[in-house]
Amino acid sequence: MSPTALLMVSLGIIIGTLTVTSANHWLTAWLGLELNMISILPVITKQKHHRSTEAATKYFLTQATASALMLFSSTLNAWQTGSWNITQLNNELACIFMISALTMKMGAAPAHFWLPEVLQGSTLTTTLLITTWQKIAPITLLYTISNHAQSNILLPIGLLSILVGGWGGINQTQLRKMMAYSSIAHLGWTMTAISIAPNIALMNIIIYMTMSTPFFLLLTTTSSKTLQTITTTWIHTPTATIIMTFLMLSMAGLPPLTGFTPKLLILDKLITHKLTLTAATMALLSLLSLIFYLRTTYLLASTAAPTTNQSTTLWRLKPHQNQMTAALTPIALFNITILPTLLM
Structure with a gap:
């Protein structure tokens, strides 16, 4: 990977996580998660091997599904309560969907199926990134809505x-x-x-x-x-x-x-x-x-x-x-x- 591409990918991963941790609006948090996901895909596929391609595909499909579920949950909450504020997830059904989406984002059971396969197809450095930095954003959102969970x-x-x-x-x-x-x-x-x-x-x-x-x-x-x-x-x-x-x-x-x-x-x-x-x-x-x-x-x-x-x-x-x-x-x-x- 060229230095310019590596710089752009690193900035995307960092800015995406910082956007989520500082967001007050669900759409802003969703945008940060999407930026984070798109930025890490080139890191996973850096190895020219079919296992890394398979890992990147599984990671993308799972994260995209979780992002869609998260967007649906925030829209449902805004429809019922009239607020897009992260701390005001008052709708019970929307809270259940949001917890499910964040669970899939982090790789907790029962939505854990993607995590071992993605880590096995990645390098040790990428594995470290997925198990540490990539969990900061969803855990921050889960911590923010913990009063309603x-x-x-x-x-x-x-x-x-x-x-x-x-x-x-x-x-x-x-x-x-x-x-x-x-x-x-x-x-x-x-x-x-x-x-x-x-x-x-x-x-x-x-x-x-x-x-x-x-x-x-x-x-x-x-x-x-x-x-x-x-x-x-x-x-x-x-x-x-x-x-x-x-x-x-x-x-x-x-x-x-x-x-x-x-x-x-x-x-x-x-x-x-x-x-x-x-x-x-x-x-x-x-x-x-x-x-x-x-x-x-x-x-x-x-x-x-x-x-x-x-x-x-x-x-x-x-x-x-x-x-x-x-x-x-x-x-x-x-x-x-x-x-x-x-x-x-």
Whole structure:
């Protein structure tokens, strides 16, 4: 991709997201989402491969359907209430349609079908972009309408997302698909808490983004795409192996790491609102995600010295990649040591 095209695409992605986050009118938010979607399609199809073309097609069709449903919902609300303001989504049917559209935009269950396939057909950098930056706009809209969102709609979506994210990631050997199901599971926790404690839900998704960003960048540095290739990281970059191990444990939500904090706060809020059964179900379903997180952690730890690794090294590090690993260390340590600060 030429520098000019890359600049135009980057500006489109950034301006589209900023337009949505600063919008007060539904049509302005819709315009920002469309600009964001159109701008990322060249990034997905940057690889000259049929898998990337298939991923871009699936992404476009799904996002276009969600945008049409979102436009229909906002029009229905304006017809019934006479207002296009985002914070005044008072019509119940329009609110249900809007939640469905935003669920499809983010890739939460049951509209999750596109996310693993799109991530598998994209590069690791594009995968990072889709699982982090592309979720800012729909999550912002969901946060804005959280006062009108009904718990009896968001709670089943959240529980189903946690179940699908944990169950789907167990059988994966491709790291991109595994992280796709991890994203679905974390979206489930956010969807569950958005109507009860929006600030905690927002903190949950922000912490997940700050954990997944260094992990994807380390995968890009080591060119690891499968569980087999990730076992060779200790040979060349022991630091990256240790960082990825802690990041996986943190994303799994094990105490006293950072990922445990938002889950603990969400469960506390659910119990406070007399939703003890829902909190217990979420805690049990999170054990499914814990399985593939611990499996990956075991593969990273079991190949450390003095264990002899039998896997064939499929990549070779370059000097600038070692510098990237050193630069990512403070970000990863931030995700590991933030827990005492949040609990004070």
